[in-house]
Amino acid sequence: MNMNELMQYVTYLVAAIGVMAFVVSVITQVIKEMPGLKNIPTATVVVVLSLVLCPVALVALLTWQGQAITWYMIFACMIAAFVVALVSMDGWERVAEIWRRTKYSEKK
Template sequence: MTNFTADVSQIIVFIGVMAFIVSVITEALKKWTWFDRKVPTALTVILLSLILCPVCLLGLAAYYGVAIEWFMVFASFIAAFIVALVSMDGWERVTELAEKLIRK
């Protein structure tokens, strides 16, 4: 049971860190007005997640010497969609709270 708890904790940390990275990169890309007009934010988040999650997960597996199996690649794409959902909803909540708290 201890290994299960540790594994779940690592998965949650990975999703949180990846959601933060995806959100920061998305916000940086939205500063470019031509990019923000051409590409919807949700699409940007999904594409960044689909690129960064497999690269990071498989990169970590290679770094630690773990043999990369087919299910790891599949799991990285599932994690990418979870990261995209957390990233999209997370920024909306933060901006909503900021608008309520910071009145101009």
């Protein structure tokens, strides 16, 4: 795998996280106004929605592409669902802050 392919996959991953975060945010805003869900914390609703919608989207995508669904794809999707929930709750600023803290910086 060369660097161009790797960057292409990273771009797809970031785009997928952004789209899923948008979908989760919109659905959260719609269903939080329902009478039974007003007392539930918004963060809980976001995490549950992410954990449900991300695997559903992955299964739909893999079915559409005609690829086999394996256990490690579902496992990786569950981990990605927490990233989607994080982005949905706190936005890209929190993700950028984590990136900045983990990035190598040369101290002089």
